[in-house]
Amino acid sequence: MPKDHEGIGAGTKRREDVRFLTGAGNYTDDINVHGQAHVHFLRSDVAHGRLKKVDTAAAEGMPGVIRVFTGADFEGVGGLPCGWCVTDRHGQPMQEPAHPVLAQGKVRHVGDPIAAVVAETAEQARDAAEAIEVEIEDLPAVIDMKAALEEGATKVHDDLTSNLCYDWGFVEENREAVDKAIKEAAHVTTLELKNQRLVANPMEPRVAVGDFNRGTGEHTLYTTSQNPHVIRLLMGAFVLGIPEHKLRVVAPDVGGGFGSKIFHYAEEAFCTFAAKAVNRPVKWTSSRSEAFISDAQGRDHVTKIELALDKDNNFTAIRTETYANMGAYLSTFAPSVPTWLHGTLMAGNYKTPNIYVNVKAVFTNTVPVDAYRGAGRPEATYQLERVIDKAARELGVDPIALRRQNFVTEFPYATPVAVEYDTGDYHGTMDVLEKMADLSGFEARRKESEARGKLRGLGLNCYIEACGIAPSQLVGQLGARAGLYESATVRVNATGGIVVMTGSHSHGQGHETTFPQVIADMIGIDADMIEIEHGDTANTPMGMGTYGSRSIAVGGSAMVRAAEKVINKAKKIAAHLMEASEADVELKDGQFSVAGTDKSVAWGDVTLAAYVPHNYPLDEIEPGLEETAFYDPSNFTYPAGAYACEVEVDPETGKVEIKRFAAADDFGNIINPMIVDGQVHGGIGQGIGQALLENCVYDESGQILSASFMDYAMPRADDVPFYDVDHSSQTPCTHNPLGVKGCGEAGAIGSPPAVVNAVIDALHSGGHKVDHIDMPVSPARVWAAMNA
Amino acid sequence: MYAFDFERPSTLAEAEKALAGEDAQALGGGQTLIPTLKQRLAMPEKLVSLGAIQEIKGVCKGDDGALCVGGGTTHATVAREAAADYPALAALAAHIGDPAVRNRGTIGGSIANNDPAACYPAAVLASGATVVTNKRKIAADDYFKGMFETALDEGEIITEVRFPVPEKASYQKFEQPASRFALVGVFVAKYADGVRVGVTGASEGGVFRWTEAEAALSADFSTGAVEGMARPADGMMSDLHGSAAYRAHLVGVMTRRAVAAAS
Numbered sequence A: 001m002p003k004d005h006e007g008i009g010a011g012t013k014r015r016e017d018v019r020f021l022t023g024a025g026n027y028t029d030d031i032n033v034h035g036q037a038h039v040h041f042l043r044s045d046v047a048h049g050r051l052k053k054v055d056t057a058a059a060e061g062m063p064g065v066i067r068v069f070t071g072a073d074f075e076g077v078g079g080l081p082c083g084w085c086v087t088d089r090h091g092q093p094m095q096e097p098a099h100p101v102l103a104q105g106k107v108r109h110v111g112d113p114i115a116a117v118v119a120e121t122a123e124q125a126r127d128a129a130e131a132i133e134v135e136i137e138d139l140p141a142v143i144d145m146k147a148a149l150e151e152g153a154t155k156v157h158d159d160l161t162s163n164l165c166y167d168w169g170f171v172e173e174n175r176e177a178v179d180k181a182i183k184e185a186a187h188v189t190t191l192e193l194k195n196q197r198l199v200a201n202p203m204e205p206r207v208a209v210g211d212f213n214r215g216t217g218e219h220t221l222y223t224t225s226q227n228p229h230v231i232r233l234l235m236g237a238f239v240l241g242i243p244e245h246k247l248r249v250v251a252p253d254v255g256g257g258f259g260s261k262i263f264h265y266a267e268e269a270f271c272t273f274a275a276k277a278v279n280r281p282v283k284w285t286s287s288r289s290e291a292f293i294s295d296a297q298g299r300d301h302v303t304k305i306e307l308a309l310d311k312d313n314n315f316t317a318i319r320t321e322t323y324a325n326m327g328a329y330l331s332t333f334a335p336s337v338p339t340w341l342h343g344t345l346m347a348g349n350y351k352t353p354n355i356y357v358n359v360k361a362v363f364t365n366t367v368p369v370d371a372y373r374g375a376g377r378p379e380a381t382y383q384l385e386r387v388i389d390k391a392a393r394e395l396g397v398d399p400i401a402l403r404r405q406n407f408v409t410e411f412p413y414a415t416p417v418a419v420e421y422d423t424g425d426y427h428g429t430m431d432v433l434e435k436m437a438d439l440s441g442f443e444a445r446r447k448e449s450e451a452r453g454k455l456r457g458l459g460l461n462c463y464i465e466a467c468g469i470a471p472s473q474l475v476g477q478l479g480a481r482a483g484l485y486e487s488a489t490v491r492v493n494a495t496g497g498i499v500v501m502t503g504s505h506s507h508g509q510g511h512e513t514t515f516p517q518v519i520a521d522m523i524g525i526d527a528d529m530i531e532i533e534h535g536d537t538a539n540t541p542m543g544m545g546t547y548g549s550r551s552i553a554v555g556g557s558a559m560v561r562a563a564e565k566v567i568n569k570a571k572k573i574a575a576h577l578m579e580a581s582e583a584d585v586e587l588k589d590g591q592f593s594v595a596g597t598d599k600s601v602a603w604g605d606v607t608l609a610a611y612v613p614h615n616y617p618l619d620e621i622e623p624g625l626e627e628t629a630f631y632d633p634s635n636f637t638y639p640a641g642a643y644a645c646e647v648e649v650d651p652e653t654g655k656v657e658i659k660r661f662a663a664a665d666d667f668g669n670i671i672n673p674m675i676v677d678g679q680v681h682g683g684i685g686q687g688i689g690q691a692l693l694e695n696c697v698y699d700e701s702g703q704i705l706s707a708s709f710m711d712y713a714m715p716r717a718d719d720v721p722f723y724d725v726d727h728s729s730q731t732p733c734t735h736n737p738l739g740v741k742g743c744g745e746a747g748a749i750g751s752p753p754a755v756v757n758a759v760i761d762a763l764h765s766g767g768h769k770v771d772h773i774d775m776p777v778s779p780a781r782v783w784a785a786m787n788a
Numbered sequence B: 001m002y003a004f005d006f007e008r009p010s011t012l013a014e015a016e017k018a019l020a021g022e023d024a025q026a027l028g029g030g031q032t033l034i035p036t037l038k039q040r041l042a043m044p045e046k047l048v049s050l051g052a053i054q055e056i057k058g059v060c061k062g063d064d065g066a067l068c069v070g071g072g073t074t075h076a077t078v079a080r081e082a083a084a085d086y087p088a089l090a091a092l093a094a095h096i097g098d099p100a101v102r103n104r105g106t107i108g109g110s111i112a113n114n115d116p117a118a119c120y121p122a123a124v125l126a127s128g129a130t131v132v133t134n135k136r137k138i139a140a141d142d143y144f145k146g147m148f149e150t151a152l153d154e155g156e157i158i159t160e161v162r163f164p165v166p167e168k169a170s171y172q173k174f175e176q177p178a179s180r181f182a183l184v185g186v187f188v189a190k191y192a193d194g195v196r197v198g199v200t201g202a203s204e205g206g207v208f209r210w211t212e213a214e215a216a217l218s219a220d221f222s223t224g225a226v227e228g229m230a231r232p233a234d235g236m237m238s239d240l241h242g243s244a245a246y247r248a249h250l251v252g253v254m255t256r257r258a259v260a261a262a263s
């Protein structure tokens, strides 16, 4: 049945791709509002300095210039807010610096906006920006996190007590027990590593268009966002003081986000503010170069992890110490990433009774860091799965056996780091992997590689992630300043077609295809009778947007709840039309029928009756067929998986080539297997990018050395192999109506440790006793490690 | 970009005239110059496109047997049309950038720019080629003067590059992971009177000849002859993608691979 309607389980092709691939998409830069002016931001070219002079006189006289703004214009305006307050080990709130829209007094990273020129054309704005005279007194740049925390270090924010944002302990009460368990362990394996800084680089750079309607007093912001409602709330309430009913935020087609388009950015607030100030729509389109110094960046953790084992190789304790780079300011969700999205995952797939996670978040003169595909969970998985491999090597045991021995096997399982896994079958998933990856054939493949002078390695990884963020009450206790429910309105039209207005946002995930599949399945009508609308606060209910693999688990569940309300009402109408009792009405294949009779009435007849209520129970129910639901989950979802990677290392050059990659994931129920494959493929590609290629590097003075694609290596088609993926291992989520878990980040979480473990294994097979190489595992680094 | 005037002459003579003006600059395929302009790192008054000048385009065989490549010939054309006569050169051209770059970028633009990581300079030097301009002929050994520096005068136009065709040759490029220019590229060319080895990507002084390897290979053209032979790390470039020591090591590896692959 489902296949007929392209319902749940059908591998339907993505309907939005017709639009995207034929140039018919409507991206923010495609939006040009009549009369618009353009803004160019003058950005700091030094990492840290005191602004001595910003003289705009010459610029104001340049051709086409409408107005030049500086920090002074924003003195009475709020700064960019941080959406999450972390409480430190001692019960104190984090240090939270001001984040002005345009720099005031100081510049704190290369790219910090100093002034903004609004002109008739973008080129004129840029010309005039060059004519602004800026004098900056250079201050020492704070780049290295540990140096930033030393006594007497230069402060990024003069009004804070130090560069420490917070010193977080989790779970603080476990600290002593963990120390004791480590002291008493039969074996302790220690690993120090970096999870390097990354630049998200979605294909579409950020764009913002601000528009102000003088007649109605309404503001509109078109922006490249993953969550327009969140932007409306943050910018309206905290920055510009515009009530929601006077502010509309539209995020139309968005060309990828990977986290970097979750956050509220200065350019959005600026364009909204300036549109009113100059009484013209104001547009900003980021260049790729600008994106490297103004989009929030990802990761950047420096970690020491210790894994303690008893004499039988059971894990007894994990202790970690992490320095997490916040950059110069707190981006919207930055404080939550190294804490609640990272510490809570430190148990991984294993039953380790004692865990303590310490995180020191540090301000530096670098671009702010925030969530990036996986957000905290890749960092947790990477350190854990690397240290487990190292322990297996030290103990001379098989890395799979060591993992299996310590797997969580009984569910629900409450970890010592505050979360409760509802379902999972880690052995089952590993069984799928072992077969799919043909692990038993590895030794033969290794010999074949050796015959060609190459070192072959096999790397394993298991991951668990917490998705579907999240129960609002829980995250509220943890410091979130927002609720994290999701919403949907299901609007049935008179002739039976349906529009779903969702608070989720699709920027590559394929919601326009998968969401209709769910409704098609529930009603038994064709999926092409259902349309999805998202991205416009004017016509969608207040929703929290898309990140943390939450769309189907939370947004999809909200849609199911709204659809259930619709179906219940439709059954009442059908009962009336069939003169039957509501309790006897069934809905199947788009037909309402009465059990035990041949009475039936079609979906379209019922929807028509709802809007043409001639024969209708008006005294019992209202006409119309439209329902809204808000869904707040009772727990996170816990997708898990096991990955295997095989690499070949060229011992002469250190170059790593990925030969095979297999991913076995448990995402619970699957709505569209083809889209899930695609999400996993993309995630693995991104993870391979982190493992082998990508690296955002600052020099001591705070200049970014990898500020273009000439030096920042993005993964390309020939860097990745064909993947084997399998998601047949399914333990449905127990607490949402679809039994789904989310799949958007898994690949990016699960692949980096598998790749690095494989490289280390390859080097050992060649007699190189190398325990660790930091990512990206570039040819130069591999060669250096082999020849150390 | 800053504003500039634009001319697109169809003869060399007109191009010379157009380039005589103050701050005029030749535009080849624009694969280096246009990004530079977009970043506002260059500010020519006038751009003179060489794209319509047929007399500096194409690949042919000279009377002396040399392969003559017009200065305005794209990488894609060289990849196609040099394949029969000088396969190593054609293979080099076929691996520059991506199809868009190869369909626009020209040999003249590449060697006028003389990026220290560019591919062509290694071939030009290793082939002992002659760079022909609208004014003179310059031997490869006199042409490259260091990173981004050449013997060209202001406004001088590369009209042709003449490559003596070797008995055997190969270019081996170890790609810088991001740009995919040469982290180290070695061009080995074996002629009746000796072997020449051109190395790009490695040195702070730009493309250079590895004379020790040339001597060893001229005596015995085999990988064994250069086994264990290494360049010192001093003077090698060091950056995000590789230390001086790594580059020095790769010069040896790529030279051996080029000898092994030479055909």
Ligand SMILES: Cc1cc2nc3c(=O)[nH]c(=O)nc-3n(C[C@H](O)[C@H](O)[C@H](O)COP(=O)(O)OP(=O)(O)OC[C@H]3O[C@@H](n4cnc5c(N)ncnc54)[C@H](O)[C@@H]3O)c2cc1C
Binding pocket: B025, B026, B027, B028, B029, B030, B031, B032, B033, B034, B050, B071, B072, B095, B096, B097, B098, B101, B104, B105, B106, B107, B108, B109, B110, B111, B112, B113, B115, B117, B118, B119, B120, B156, B157, B158, B159, B179, B180, B181, B182
């Ligand atoms: C994505 C990308 C990847 C690339 N990868 C590689 C690579 O792997 N290997 C490699 O070697 N190169 C690479 N390049 C560079 C490419 O080969 C360029 O085409 C070349 O360096 C410049 O040639 P052009 O014709 O585009 O010159 P232009 O950009 O037009 O000009 C460059 C300079 O040469 C001057 N000039 C142009 N033509 C002449 C002439 N006939 N006489 C005198 N002066 C002239 C111009 O005035 C300018 O100063 C890459 C470029 C890009 C964009």
